[in-house]
Each structure stands twice: as C-alpha cells, then as structure tokens.
Amino acid sequence: MDLIWEGLRKALELLVGLDPEVLGITLLSLKVSGLATLISVVLGLGAAVAVALNEFPGKRLVIALMNTGMGLPPVVVGLFVTVLLWRNGPFGFLGILYTPAAIILAQAVIATPIIAGLGLAALQHLPPELRLQILSLGATRRQLVWLLLREARLPLLAAVMAGFGGVISEVGASIMVGGNLKGSTRVLTTATVMESSRGNFEVAFALSFILLVLAFSVNALLTHLQQTRRPR
Amino acid sequence: MSAPLLEVRELAVHRGRTPVLDIPSLRVGPGEVLALIGPNGAGKSTLLLTLAALLKPAAGTLAFHGEVLDSEAKRQAYRRRVTMVFQDPLLFDTTVRENIAAGLRLHGVHAKERQHRVEATAAQFGIAGLLDRSARHLSGGEAQRTALARAFALRPELLLLDEPFSALDPPTRGGLLEDLGRILADTGTSALLATHDQAEASRLANRLAVMKGGRILQAGALQQVMNHPDDPFVAAFVGMETLLQCTVTAAVEGVLTLALAGHELTAVGDAVAGDSILVGIRPEHVTLSLQTDKTSSARNQLPGTVTKVIPWGPFHRVELDCGFDLSTWVTPQSLTELALAPGRPVVAAFKATAVHVVRKGHPGGEAAQT
Numbered sequence: 001m002d003l004i005w006e007g008l009r010k011a012l013e014l015l016v017g018l019d020p021e022v023l024g025i026t027l028l029s030l031k032v033s034g035l036a037t038l039i040s041v042v043l044g045l046g047a048a049v050a051v052a053l054n055e056f057p058g059k060r061l062v063i064a065l066m067n068t069g070m071g072l073p074p075v076v077v078g079l080f081v082t083v084l085l086w087r088n089g090p091f092g093f094l095g096i097l098y099t100p101a102a103i104i105l106a107q108a109v110i111a112t113p114i115i116a117g118l119g120l121a122a123l124q125h126l127p128p129e130l131r132l133q134i135l136s137l138g139a140t141r142r143q144l145v146w147l148l149l150r151e152a153r154l155p156l157l158a159a160v161m162a163g164f165g166g167v168i169s170e171v172g173a174s175i176m177v178g179g180n181l182k183g184s185t186r187v188l189t190t191a192t193v194m195e196s197s198r199g200n201f202e203v204a205f206a207l208s209f210i211l212l213v214l215a216f217s218v219n220a221l222l223t224h225l226q227q228t229r230r231p232r
Numbered sequence: 233m234s235a236p237l238l239e240v241r242e243l244a245v246h247r248g249r250t251p252v253l254d255i256p257s258l259r260v261g262p263g264e265v266l267a268l269i270g271p272n273g274a275g276k277s278t279l280l281l282t283l284a285a286l287l288k289p290a291a292g293t294l295a296f297h298g299e300v301l302d303s304e305a306k307r308q309a310y311r312r313r314v315t316m317v318f319q320d321p322l323l324f325d326t327t328v329r330e331n332i333a334a335g336l337r338l339h340g341v342h343a344k345e346r347q348h349r350v351e352a353t354a355a356q357f358g359i360a361g362l363l364d365r366s367a368r369h370l371s372g373g374e375a376q377r378t379a380l381a382r383a384f385a386l387r388p389e390l391l392l393l394d395e396p397f398s399a400l401d402p403p404t405r406g407g408l409l410e411d412l413g414r415i416l417a418d419t420g421t422s423a424l425l426a427t428h429d430q431a432e433a434s435r436l437a438n439r440l441a442v443m444k445g446g447r448i449l450q451a452g453a454l455q456q457v458m459n460h461p462d463d464p465f466v467a468a469f470v471g472m473e474t475l476l477q478c479t480v481t482a483a484v485e486g487v488l489t490l491a492l493a494g495h496e497l498t499a500v501g502d503a504v505a506g507d508s509i510l511v512g513i514r515p516e517h518v519t520l521s522l523q524t525d526k527t528s529s530a531r532n533q534l535p536g537t538v539t540k541v542i543p544w545g546p547f548h549r550v551e552l553d554c555g556f557d558l559s560t561w562v563t564p565q566s567l568t569e570l571a572l573a574p575g576r577p578v579v580a581a582f583k584a585t586a587v588h589v590v591r592k593g594h595p596g597g598e599a600a601q602t
Binding site for chain 1: 281284286308311312314315316318320322324325334335338339382383386392
C-alpha cells in the first residue's frame with residue numbers, strides 16, 4: 001500500500017511542481033495521440049461513410065477487414081512501420097524513424113480501423129430508410145453525409161473516444177518506432193515502462209496517474225460534447 | 233383533362249433479375265389525390281420510391297410538368313419539389329422545431345422565412361405546442377404529424393405518402409386523416425397515398441389504383457373503381473365481397489335480368505342477352521327484413537337463411553344462404569329486432585344499381601382514365 005501512496009504523493013509533487021521533464025512528456029503524449037486521432041477521424045470516418053453509402057462487390061470482405069483492423073496489435077504495427085521507415089526501407093528517405101512523426105504515423109495506423117469500424121457500425125445502425133428520407137427532403141450528397149453523421153453523433157463520438165483511448169495507452173508501437181528518446185520521443189507509456197523496469201515505482205506510478213487523468217479528461221470533454229445540445 | 237403533374241411511361245423496376253414493377257402508364261394531375269391500394273408486396277412502396285426519384289428504374293420515363301427527368305441534375309431538382317413521407321416518421325434526434333425546419337435548411341431557405349413556415353405548418357398540423365419538445369418524446373401520432381409537417385413546410389407540389397398511418401391506433405389515425413384531408417384540399421397539393429386500407433383510401437383520395445404483383449390492375453375515379461371493379465381481385469380488394477357468375481337472360485335499355493341459382497336478379501349495366509357475366513354486390517348495399525316488402529324500391533328481394541353471425545367492431549357481419557352466398561352488415565339493434573341467428577329465414581333486399589357488373593380479365597394498365 002505504501003508504494004501506491006508514495007506514487008500518488010510523488011505524482012502530485014511532479015504535477016504541482018510542474019516538473020519540466022514530466023510536463024514535456026505529458027504534452028508530447030497529448031500532441032502525438034491527439035494528432036494521430038485527428039488523422040484517424042478524417043481517414044476512418046471517410047472510409048466508414050464510403051462503405052456505408054455505397055454498394056460494391058466485396059463490401060462484406062471490406063467490412064470484415066475493417067473489423068479485423070480494430071484489433072491490430074500495436075507491436076505488429078510498430079514492427080511494420082519500423083521496417084517501412086528503416087534507413088534503407090521503402091520510406092527510409094523520409095528520415096522520420098525515432099521521431100514523434102513516426103509515432104503519430106504508427107498510432108494513426110492503429111486508430112484508423114477502430115474509428116472506421118465503430119463509425120461504420122454507427123452509420124449502419126441508423127434506420128435504412130433515413131437516407132431515402134433525407135434525399136427526399138431535397139438533400140445534396142454532401143448534405144446527406146453531414147445529416148447522417150450528425151444523426152449518428154453519439155456512437156461516432158464513442159468511436160473517436162475508443163480511437164484516442166487505444167493510442168494514448170499503447171506502448172508497443174511507440175517504443176519501437178519512437179525509441180523512447182529522452183526529450184524527443186519519450187511519451188507517458190514508454191516512460192512508465194522504463195521507470196518501472198528500473199525499479200522507480202513511485203515515478204512509474206506518477207506517470208500512470210497522469211496518464212489516467214489525461215485519458216479521463218479528454219474523454220470527459222468528448223462526453224460533454226456528446227451529451228450537450230441534445231434536447232430533453 | 234388538365235396537363236399532368238407527373239406522368240409515367242413504360243416503367244419497369246427490377247430487383248436483381250426479377251421484375252418487381254411494370255407500369256405501362258400512370259398520370260397524376262394537379263390537385264389530385266391518388267390512392268394506391270393493394271396487398272403487401274404489390275409494389276406500392278417500390279412505385280412510390282421510383283416516383284420520388286429515389287430508386288432508378290430499369291426502364292421507362294418519369295416526366296414532371298411534361299419534362300422528362302433524364303439527368304441526375306434534373307432528378308435532384310425534382311426531389312426539391314416532391315417529398316415523401318414514410319410509415320416510420322424517421323425524425324431527427326433534435327426538437328420538433330428543428331425537424332420541421334430540416335428540409336427548409338437543406339433548401340437554403342433563410343432564417344426568417346424558415347421560422348415563419350415552421351410555425352405556420354406546425355399550427356396547421358396541431359403541433360404548435362410541441363415545437364420545443366424533443367422528437368424522441370413524442371407519441372406515434374405526434375411523431376407522424378411532425379414528419380408530415382416537415383414535408384409540408386417545403387410546400388411540395390406532390391406528396392408521396394407510404395402508409396403513413398399504418399402504425400397508428402384508430403382514433404389517432406382518424407384525427408390525422410381528417411386533418412391531412414383538409415390540408416391537402418386547402419393547399420391543393422397533389423398526393424399519392426399507398427395503403428392497404430380501402431377506408432383510408434376513400435377518405436383522402438379522389439382517384440384509386442389497385443395494385444397486385446407489381447402491376448396496376450385498375451385505376452380510375454374513386455367511386456368508379458369502388459363500384460365498378462373490372463377484375464375479381466379488384467372487386468374483392470375494394471370490399472365487394474359477394475361475387476356471382478350468372479347469365480344474362482334479358483337486356484332492355486341497360487336494365488339486365490340475370491339468372492342465378494334459380495333466382496332472377498335485376499341489375500343495371502352494359503351486357504347483352506346470353507352473356508355470362510360476373511356481378512358483385514357490396515355488403516353495405518344489402519338490407520335484411522323478415523318479409524318481402526312490395527313497396528320497397530329494392531328491385532331484388534330474395535328469401536334466404538342466415539348461416540353465420542360474426543361480431544365485427546360496431547356492426548355484425550351476417551352471412552346468408554340464398555341459393556348462393558351473400559353477406560351484409562347489420563347494427564346490433566337490427567340483430568336483436570330481427571332475432572338474427574343461424575337458421576333464421578330472412579329476406580335480403582338490394583337495388584338493381586347495387587348489382588355491379590364485373591367483367592373478367594382486364595389485367596394491367598390504366599383501364600379507366602379520368
């Protein structure tokens with residue numbers, strides 16, 4: 001028990017004292033996972049809309065692949081992204097391996113199928129005739145997409161939260177493509193792993209605690225967005 | 233006949249390779265309310281979706297104000313002048329006000345005009361008091377009124393109604409039918425109503441088309457189709473329960489004498505002596521008494537025996553054996569006064585004009601244009 005209290009005390013100390021290293025790690029985590037989620041929202045929702053609104057051969061296969069993608073193990077993603085970005089790999093010329101950009105890329109690969117899969121489920125859950133009703137009210141294609149997204153906003157925000165939750169908490173890909181370099185690619189999860197392996201449990205606890213607060217705050221904000229502006 | 237608002241030619245819709253709709257011709261005139269009746273699977277909804285330009289036909293043309301909708305741009309423009317209301321109200325998850333405004337927003341109607349139209353339409357449909365309520369907390373009737381108001385706020389030239397009342401309880405449906413009938417008449421809006429309920433059709437429509445298996449069996453003025461069905465299926469579907477095959481023995485100036493099961497019936501219609509024809513009698517045109525009434529205007533008075541008495545809502549349905557089967561409706565009062573029960577001998581009376589000549593075999597097409 002003492003270890004836990006010590007951890008909480010240490011966390012509070014690091015937070016209240018605005019420890020520059022911890023603050024940097026926290027901000028980097030937020031920035032990297034936030035950007036990765038943003039990219040995934042654009043790509044994932046785009047894919048969800050495209051699949052939901054169109055009939056094409058192999059649609060079931062595509063849906064099955066999207067759903068499989070929701071469970072991509074971060075270490076597998078980490079491995080592929082590392083190989084692709086390796087010095088003499090196909091994208092080695094970009095020179096972004098072991099930079100935050102590489103982590104953003106890997107996390108976007110993890111979050112995109114989550115948001116696409118859950119987003120597609122959200123859109124398919126709408127009554128099938130709603131699309132016809134909206135078109136019959138005179139909507140253009142763009143207006144149709146906007147109204148459908150708005151109508152499915154609650155489960156769609158849940159999809160975004162799931163995507164963000166998936167990447168802010170993953171460690172495998174971040175450590176593989178980022179390298180946990182101090183002051184450059186060290187994020188909350190990779191720092192926690194490192195401190196824990198060194199036996200610095202109170203620091204590891206402090207970092208975990210910050211991670212929890214961060215995940216909670218972002219989701220609380222999204223939940224607030226989700227639940228307001230709904231008439232009672 | 234005025235220029236048609238909507239005209240359909242040689243329309244065919246396929247699902248996969250199966251043809252589901254085959255409509256050689258259909259017209260809807262300005263201010264006309266056409267009811268499409270038929271059993272489930274007759275193609276009513278498919279026809280409405282096609283007419284709403286929401287479903288692409290395999291063949292055929294759709295013309296609005298005489299202009300053929302032959303491009304996606306024209307179809308899009310057309311969808312802004314025609315609106316469909318479904319059985320499910322399909323409201324958006326927002327207030328009643330925003331729901332009614334939804335179509336107006338899509339059309340780019342500016343805020344002031346939008347507010348005016350939302351409030352005026354809500355008042356027409358008796359839901360002005362619900363404007364700030366969430367659409368999730370409405371009764372079935374209120375939700376359907378909101379859906380209709382959302383459509384009407386757009387001032388469509390043609391309204392396509394796909395069984396919008398089927399899920400409502402009878403009192404709610406009655407109130408809504410009355411209001412909708414009044415609003416359609418006041419605004420002069422043309423409408424197509426798909427329903428399987430002939431009572432609903434007769435309350436709103438002035439024209440009737442009976443559908444079966446993706447085809448229109450008969451279309452025409454409401455009373456014409458109700459009283460002069462030219463096909464046994466149509467006859468049964470518009471409530472003409474008694475159908476009799478008989479022989480014309482004499483035809484003098486449109487008055488026919490028919491031989492049937494040892495009886496002689498008098499009918500009014502178009503046939504010649506020697507014809508074998510099918511006639512229909514609506515149950516509500518048959519009255520019962522205990523004795524033949526010589527002073528009655530009913531030319532047909534046939535003795536018979538009650539075979540069945542079935543309670544049917546506020547009335548009783550009485551089935552008779554007059555040498556052929558005949559059915560009628562009676563009030564509970566008549567049931568008691570005439571002591572109707574199986575085995576009771578009675579006299580069934582109906583006018584010559586109540587015996588409608590139903591010719592056999594006129595499938596498809598608009599048999600009776602108006």
